[in-house]
Amino acid sequence: MFPDLELKEGWITVVCLLLIFMCVAWAIQAAHWAEDLAVVQGTALVGGLLGILLAKSRFPNRTAHLLSLLGGVTWAAYLTSRALAERGGLSFQVGILELERRLGELLHLAAAPGSSADNYVFVLLLGLLIWIMAYFGAWAVFRWQQVWWAVIVCGAALILNTNYSTEDLTIYLILFLLFALLLVVRSNVAFRVQEWRQAQVGYSPEMVSTVLQAGLILSIVIIFLAWVAPEALASRPLQPLVDKIGEPWRRIQDRSAEIFRDLNYQNPAPLASMGDRRMWFGGPVSLTDTPIADVEARTGRYWRVMVFHE
Numbered sequence: 001m002f003p004d005l006e007l008k009e010g011w012i013t014v015v016c017l018l019l020i021f022m023c024v025a026w027a028i029q030a031a032h033w034a035e036d037l038a039v040v041q042g043t044a045l046v047g048g049l050l051g052i053l054l055a056k057s058r059f060p061n062r063t064a065h066l067l068s069l070l071g072g073v074t075w076a077a078y079l080t081s082r083a084l085a086e087r088g089g090l091s092f093q094v095g096i097l098e099l100e101r102r103l104g105e106l107l108h109l110a111a112a113p114g115s116s117a118d119n120y121v122f123v124l125l126l127g128l129l130i131w132i133m134a135y136f137g138a139w140a141v142f143r144w145q146q147v148w149w150a151v152i153v154c155g156a157a158l159i160l161n162t163n164y165s166t167e168d169l170t171i172y173l174i175l176f177l178l179f180a181l182l183l184v185v186r187s188n189v190a191f192r193v194q195e196w197r198q199a200q201v202g203y204s205p206e207m208v209s210t211v212l213q214a215g216l217i218l219s220i221v222i223i224f225l226a227w228v229a230p231e232a233l234a235s236r237p238l239q240p241l242v243d244k245i246g247e248p249w250r251r252i253q254d255r256s257a258e259i260f261r262d263l264n265y266q267n268p269a270p271l272a273s274m275g276d277r278r279m280w281f282g283g284p285v286s287l288t289d290t291p292i293a294d295v296e297a298r299t300g301r302y303w304r305v306m307v308f309h310e
Contacts, residue, residue: 009141013190021154032167044131080123081095151183
C-alpha cells in the first residue's frame with residue numbers, strides 16, 4: 001500500500017515542506033485574529049503528514065482525497081471542540097455539542113442578515129482551509145512532483161495574512177522564503193538524481209550536500225537583496241488594474257466581515273467621513289457610553305452616516 005516510503009525525494013524535502021506549512025500557521029496565530037488559533041498548527045502539521053502518506057500510497061486519487069477530507073473535518077472539529085471546551089470550562093462532549101450548535105447558527109445567516117457567526121466557527125473553517133492547503137502542498141510535491149504549486153499556494157496564504165494584519169510578521173515571511181528556496185533546490189536535486197539513476201549516469205554522493213550548501217547560501221543572499229532593495233522597486237504602476245481585479249475579493253471581505261463581526265480586524269476598516277474629520281471603525285463590537293463625536297448645527301437633526309452594528 002505504501003511502496004515508496006523510502007522517500008526518494010529525501011527527508012530534507014519533508015522537513016522543509018512541513019516547516020513551510022508551519023510558517024503559515026505560526027503567522028496566522030501571531031496575527032491574533034481570534035482566540036485559540038493554535039488549532040491551525042495542528043491541522044497544518046497533521047494535514048501535511050497525511051498528505052505525504054497518501055501521496056506516496058497506491059490509493060487512487062479520489063479515494064485519497066476523500067480520506068483526506070474526512071480526516072481533515074474530523075481533526076479540525078476535534079481540535080476546535082477541545083479548545084472551546086477548555087476555554088469555557090466544559091467537558092469535551094459538551095464542547096462538541098456547543099460547536100455543533102454554533103455551526104448550525106452559521107447556516108441561518110442567509111435568512112438572518114443581522115446575525116453574526118461565532119469566532120470558534122471561524123477557527124474551525126480556518127483550520128479546514130489550512131488542512132486543505134497542507135494536503136494540497138504535500139500532494140503537489142510527492143504525487144505530482146510540482147514543488148512550485150506548493151510554494152505558490154502557501155506563499156499566497158502567508159502574504160494574504162500578512163497584508164491584512166498590523167502585527168510584525170516579517171520573521172515568518174523570511175523563514176518561509178528560506179525553507180521554500182531550500183525545498184525547491186532539494187526537490188530539483190532529488191528529481192535529477194532519479195533521472196541519472198534511470199539513465200545509469202554516474203554522480204558523486206557528495207554532490208547532494210554540496211548543492212544544498214550552495215542553495216542555502218544563495219537563498220540567504222536572495223533574501224538579503226530583497227530586504228535591502230529600494231522602495232522604488234515596490235511601486236505599483238498597475239494599481240488601477242490591480243484594484244479592478246481585486247474588486248470581487250473586496251466583496252468577499254465585506255461579506256466575511258459581516259458574518260464574523262467579533263474577529264480582531266486589524267487592517268484599515270471602513271472609513272466614515274464627516275466633513276474635515278474622519279473616524280475609523282473596525283474591530284470587535286464593544287459599545288460603551290464614551291462619546292465619539294460632537295456635532296454642532298443650527299437646527300436639530302439626526303445624522304446617520306453609516307451603520308456597522310444594530
